Amino acid sequence: xxxxVESGGGLVQAGGSLRLSCVASGxxxxxxxxxxxxxxxxxxxxxxxxxTRGGITNYADxxxxxxxxxxxxxxxxxxLQMNSLKPEDTALYLCNAENGLIESWGQxxxxxxxx
Numbered sequence: 121x122x123x124x125v126e127s128g129g130g131l132v133q134a135g136g137s138l139r140l141s142c143v144a145s146g147x148x149x150x151x152x153x154x155x156x157x158x159x160x161x162x163x164x165x166x167x168x169x170x171x172t173r174g175g176i177t178n179y180a181d182x183x184x185x186x187x188x189x190x191x192x193x194x195x196x197x198x199x200l201q202m203n204s205l206k207p208e209d210t211a212l213y214l215c216n217a218e219n220g221l222i223e224s225w226g227q228x229x230x231x232x233x234x235x
Contacts, residue, residue, distance in 0.1 A: 122146045122224040124215040129229035132205055136233070140200040142215035142226060148196050150219035155189060156200045158211035159228075168213070169200060182208075205233045 128140040140156065155170025155178075169179045169189040177189055188201040202209065210233050215226035 121222070122148060122151060122217045122219065124217060124224055124226035126213065126215050126226045126229040129213060129231045131232045131234065134205060134207055134233055134235050136205050137201070137203045138205065138231060140202070140213055140215075140229060140231070142198045142200075144196045144198070144215075144217055147219065151217045152220050154191065154198045154215070154217040156198075157214045157216055158209075158231075159214065160208075160211040163211075165214070170216070171198065202231070205231075207233045207235045209233050 123145045124142050126140060126142050128138060132138055153170050153172050156168040157165050158168050159165040167180055168183050169187055171177045171189050171191055186204045191198045211231060212228040213231050214228040217224045
């Protein structure tokens with residue numbers, strides 16, 4: 121089983137930046153893909169970005185060109201650098217890890233972008 125703890129959220133003005141961190145613990149060696157989802161009020165949860173064990177990244181169209189996902193394997197930490205933030209990026213951001221059988225979720229961290 122994998123435990124995920126997010127940090128780095130908060131309130132930022134439009135155009136600003138935030139970096140989210142997700143520290144994984146437990147059975148981290150089994151992780152195939154790790155990434156970030158978000159859930160905005162009144163909307164369904166959506167993928168923001170993820171990265172495979174081999175370093176292949178995948179981004180939602182809304183994140184391309186503004187967000188960068190990266191991983192520090194030594195620290196078991198995945199980062200989401202978010203630049204040029206927009207009010208529509210306001211959401212609860214959740215870290216997700218998948219090992220081929222089980223999905224693990226963090227509790228989420230709030231990101232609020234003011235206009």
